Amino acid sequence: MRPLRIVVVIGLALATGCAPLAPASRAGRPPARGESGRSSQAAIAAGLAETLQVAARRTVGRTARDGGFRDHARIRVRVPGELDGMVAALRPMGMGGPMNVLELAMNRAAERAAGQALPVFDEAIAGLRFDDAAAVLKGPEDAATRALRAQAGAELGRRLTPIVEESMRQVGLLQAYDQLLERYRGLPSYRDPGLDLLDYVTRSTLDGLFLILAEEERRIRSEPDARRSERLQRLFGSAPPAGT
Numbered sequence: 001m002r003p004l005r006i007v008v009v010i011g012l013a014l015a016t017g018c019a020p021l022a023p024a025s026r027a028g029r030p031p032a033r034g035e036s037g038r039s040s041q042a043a044i045a046a047g048l049a050e051t052l053q054v055a056a057r058r059t060v061g062r063t064a065r066d067g068g069f070r071d072h073a074r075i076r077v078r079v080p081g082e083l084d085g086m087v088a089a090l091r092p093m094g095m096g097g098p099m100n101v102l103e104l105a106m107n108r109a110a111e112r113a114a115g116q117a118l119p120v121f122d123e124a125i126a127g128l129r130f131d132d133a134a135a136v137l138k139g140p141e142d143a144a145t146r147a148l149r150a151q152a153g154a155e156l157g158r159r160l161t162p163i164v165e166e167s168m169r170q171v172g173l174l175q176a177y178d179q180l181l182e183r184y185r186g187l188p189s190y191r192d193p194g195l196d197l198l199d200y201v202t203r204s205t206l207d208g209l210f211l212i213l214a215e216e217e218r219r220i221r222s223e224p225d226a227r228r229s230e231r232l233q234r235l236f237g238s239a240p241p242a243g244t
Contacts, residue, residue, distance in 0.1 A: 044133035047235035048144045049125055054232070055145070055216035056121040062212055064115035070107035075208030077106040082195040086184045098180055105173035110205040112167035113160060117209060120159045124152035137235070141221050142214035149210055157206055164202045173201070 062068060069075050079087060079102060087099055128148055130136050136143045149156075168174050177197055184190055219226040220236065227233045 041130075041133045044137050044235065045130045047231050048130060048133060048136055048147075049128060050229065050231055051217060051220050051235070052125045052128070052144050052148060052213070053122065054228070055213050055220060056118060056125065058216045059209055059212040060114055060118045060121075063209060064111055064117075066108075066111065068114060069110040069205075069208055070104065072208075072212075075204075075211055077103070077110050077201060077204040077208070079103050079106075080195060080200050082193045082200075085189070085191050086180065086193060089184055089187050089189045090180065095180070095183065098176065102173070102176050102180060105168075105171045105176050106201055106204070108171040109164060109167040109173050109201055110208060112170060113164045113202075113205050114209060116163050116167075117160060117205075120156060120163075121209075121213075124148060124156055128152065141218040145210060145214040145217050148213075153206070153210075157202060160206060161198065161202050164205055165198055168198065168201060173197075 063072075063075070069077055079099065090096075090099065125148065128151055130147060136147055140146070174197070181193075216226075220232060224233070224237070227236060
């Protein structure tokens with residue numbers, strides 16, 4: 001009689017519209033452990049990348065203009081220490097004017113190079129990877145800028161070098177430097193400065209760009225008016241204070 005009972009029970013179940021239980025739908029299941037955290041990290045990383053993109057555009061806007069480097073005390077490209085001997089030897093001979101022209105030309109070269117730096121920065125930002133995006137968000141107010149420089153600073157320098165070199169030619173910097181160096185070589189006090197002018201101007205340009213980039217990141221983090229997208233408003237509007 002047992003087999004008959006089983007058949008009857010199954011028949012009753014079908015008759016009343018009850019179906020066997022199906023496996024739970026994957027779409028309706030709660031997120032597996034770690035999925036929510038990964039999603040949050042990805043959203044934060046996207047927001048930090050946008051922060052750098054916005055900051056980079058503002059940085060170029062500030063620096064790629066007449067006086068963008070020269071008139072900013074913190075990023076102005078100054079005659080390097082390697083040329084102190086040349087400066088000391090030539091100024092008493094009435095060469096102070098040409099030395100000032102040299103410094104002016106270095107700043108103009110940096111400003112011109114800054115005008116072409118945005119695509120280089122955009123590519124570096126697109127390739128940036130945050131090991132812990134939440135930690136960068138909660139870190140110092142220039143934490144994203146620091147991460148970019150740590151990961152891509154050397155490559156940015158390499159990419160900027162030919163841009164700076166062309167800018168130096170355009171403003172007559174190489175010619176001005178060669179003329180001063182030739183005059184200096186004719187003096188008894190001559191000492192080889194050992195200066196790689198292209199390397200110096202490239203590093204100075206990159207240092208200046210990163211300094212302004214950090215300033216712009218701080219503005220976006222701390223000033224609501226500097227956040228012009230929903231993503232940035234969400235990211236920093238509820239972000240914990242820096243350093244916490």
